[in-house]
Amino acid sequence: MSRVLAFAYPGDLSLRTGGYGYDRRVIAELQALGWTVTLLPLGDGFPAPSAETLANAEAALSALPDRSLVVIDGLAYGVLDSWANAEAERLRIVALVHHPLALETGLASDEQARLRASERRALEAARHVIVTSPMTARELSANFAVSPERITVALPGTDPAEPAGGAHSVPQILSVGTLSQRKGHDILIAALKTIEDLDWQATIIGSRTLDPATTGALERQIETLGLGQRIQLTGEIQDPRPAFAAADLFALASRYEGYGMVFAEALAHGLPIVACAAGAVPEVVPPAAGLLVPVDNVEAFASALRRLLEDGKERRGRAAAAYAAGSELPSWTDSAAIIARSLDVLA
Structure with missing residues (x-):
């Protein structure tokens, strides 16, 4: 079995956000499990990239060899609907959805509708979808037409820690x-x-x-x-x-x-x-x-x-x-193992 994949991400993977933190840790754990992971940057500005950035991202993804397994972070994947439907048969596409783009706070109603429609079309083209919570799995099944059997829930891992010191004179x-x-x-x-x-x-x-x-x-x-x-x-x-x-x-x-x-x-x-x-x-x-x-x-x-x-x-x-x-939360090794089992089926 070939355990090789491309991991495509928008923006700066080093940013200290929960989504990028999840991506970094999963990549590292998959590598520790024997996967060869090639990083594929897609450019800045997602989920509202410039036309040039979007075209360059699509070109970079389309340059992948036939039958490549590619995991794409949902911050970009949700607006790659046209590309995904064009390449769905040639590539094995996996979407990693941290949360649906349309549910971001502060969006105008027309922008929310546009993102909901594009992400739904993109998800239709994915072979499989990885989500980070049962709630997101339910949301995708109910409102984005993703069947439960195409979804894997992989909760983020959490590193063990000692109890916080607390008890300050000023909380x-x-x-x-x-x-x-x-x-x-x-x-x-x-x-x-x-x-x-x-x-x-x-x-x-x-x-x-x-x-x-x-x-x-x-x-x-x-x-x-x-x-x-x-x-x-x-x-x-x-x-x-x-x-x-x-x-x-x-x-x-x-x-x-x-x-x-x-x-x-x-x-x-x-x-x-x-x-x-x-x-x-x-x-x-x-x-x-x-x-x-x-x-x-x-x-x-x-x-x-x-x-x-x-x-x-x-x-x-x-x-x-x-x-x-x-103390009962899963480790990052646990989370990556869940993802690896799903990827093994596709690989």
Whole structure:
């Protein structure tokens, strides 16, 4: 059996986002399992590339030899529908869908409809589809006409960690996520304003460059609310694990998550969680480990934060539940083995 594949990805594979982190770890684990993986960059700007970038990406993919096995990250694959249908018989195409493109926050209705249609057409041409959560599998089956037998669910892996130190005299609140509309940092900041009577310091880790408009809006919000001395926007950092280890509480108000790797990371470090019941988050965060509130509800988010900050006993209990849940999460080796079994069938 030939264990050779091309892994096609848009943008910069080194970016510290959950999707790219998943790609990097799966590639490394597949190589450790004996797969030869050739990286195939598709260019910047996806899922809204320039005409030139799209043409170059299609040409690079079409240059693959007949019967090549190619895994394509969904951030690009969802708009490669014309190419995918033209090459579906010649190549063995596997789509890796972190979450459907049309479910990104802030899209205009016509753009959402266009992306939903193009991704549905692209997925029709894939031999197989890998997703990162059961929720995304259900979404693709219900709304993108992907039959369950063509879907493999491979949860992201999580590295084991020691319980976070916690117990600071001033509680440390950690949030990790790209500064984009979907991550809901504006809701977190507004909620923190309503509990400024309590002691806390907050750190938000995430790229400031992928969505400059949102970054600027968050900076202005912090300044306007007078929270510049209490909320730090660190930008992207190479290794956020020390920040998890030093935190008392994890809070992220995402409006949608296809899985939410940072929530799994928080569980692995034994951090109690405040989040929104959005996308796959309820599947990742057990009820005993965190408080989940409705999306875009500042009052509810603030109430949950206040509850855990004021009640040390509850915070410690949820921390223990988080660590227990984190210890049961799959490893990256487990995740890659699931993917490898699906690829072996195609190879």
